[in-house]
Amino acid sequence: MPTAKKRVDKVLTFYIPITLALMWTLFPIYWTINTAFKPEGDIIKKSVDYLPVNPTLDNFRMAWDNIGFADYFKNSLTIAIFTVIIVLIISILAGYALARYDFKGKRVYMLMLLMTQFIPRSMLIIPLFIIFNKLGLISNPLSLILIYSTVEIPFCSVLMSGFISGIPRELEEAAAIDGCSKMQALRQVVFPLLLPGIVATGVFTFIYAWNEFLLALMLTNVQARFTLPVGLSFMMGEFNVNYGALAAGSVIALIPAIILFAVAQKHLVNGMGGAVKG
């Protein structure tokens, strides 16, 4: 094939589609950021500005100080961090058992983990409300921390067992021969090698806890205890929506998720792909 034709071919089948795909992906994010920095008067006017004119931080001040995004942010962060800690501890233990031991009931256990993925999430909202209502834990962050942890444990355990299997068993045994106790061997040999897996699992869990909506909506009825998604949803449902502050609140919710995703996306893609491939 002549090079000119080859180049045209490459533009048509690669550069144009990939550019369109990126525009489709990035434009909504750009539009939200653009709106967040617009002065109130500019948002609802006859002509739509596609590029920033007179950018301002007013919307962010409004959202953070007056609407309650400082609270929402703090609530979401607390819940996400505790969820990550619990999920990591429990899924490392379970993943270790799956990767390193043959035990009676292992297949049944694996099957049970898989089955949890088919439980309709909408199925849980009513019974969990009843249970946590009886326990007096409605609007208490503990209820969401426990639920989010439980929802994430099955997938993260399988993910962890994959990462642990990737570490040669001989390394642990060699450490044991060198006089390390089991715990020392785990801490000094296995743990550092497991770090990429821990980061991926932690980020995966954080993003889930940070983003979850329906359970948080169902189990919270005090505005000061809202998480970011519930706070945003509440704002969208108001009669007079303050679009500038809504966009600013969205950017506030967006930043941590994007940063964590950027840090861990490579491990995440490998881990997720691996887990689905089985």
Add this chain to the structure above:
Amino acid sequence: MELPGSQSLPIKKSKVTVSKKIAPYLFILPSLLMIGIFLFYPMGTVFYYSFQNYDISAPFYNSFAGFDNFVKIFTDDTLFWPSLLNTVKWIISQVGLQLVFGLIIAILLNQTFKLRGFVRALAFIPWAISGVLTSVMWSLMYNEHMGVFNDLLLKIGIIDEPQAFLASTSSAFTAVVIAELWRGIPFFAITLLASLQSIPVDLYEAARVDGAGRIKTLFYVILPQLKRTIVLTTLLRTVWEFNNVDLLFNLTGGGPANTTTTYAMYIANTAVHGSNFGYGSALTVIAFLILTIFAAVYLKISKFEEE
């Protein structure tokens, strides 16, 4: 009296083997407890409540209902069948289109080009963005007064006056479907890309030598290699989209005129706005049965176990 030393060795040895046998169970115990208490127990109670009249705002009238809730759903519920139909439309459009576009993007991102890692990361971003955030973004764009779609369509001349896309019975469903696609495509792109990377280069070479073009390579080389991943991801996605109400809840609330009320949305509205949890539980039990049967049939038809 025996010497303590004479017995200590065998005892210690058996202790080691016992603890080795118990160890894996101790390791999985915390996960079992959490899953048991917060997933399986609540699931069990749903079956119990589905046979009750259970109204959280009027506890005096709580009583055993037998099959009343189920009979009412099948004979007297005007939303049951329409919401199931909406769920079918929702799942087919979401899973089908996410698969097609996810595959296209995965194939594009699997080629070698400059800044590949960075472009991949950008293309996957929506996966990390919440349903509520997606709703906010798209509601800003769909907006009747300030939205970018109205502005563009007016400028091109396709429409004469601003449209309220999310409030019109003819466009609301499509509008939510498009927004959900934005968030859903990267999941398929990620999993399919991971599988694409594991296809040996020789296979492409062999196909090229045999004179296969792009389309033939896609159908005879790529798709058969991806079958396992496609079966599993489409199944997981179907279950996920069945339950997913974040965008429906925030963009339309199930309206206008229930045109965007899927079955899960119906359950969510019953749970959030209503108080008849017995009835909501019965709806939930039916959802569970539908999904279980669907998953079993799907795996059977796709001959998943045999491979």
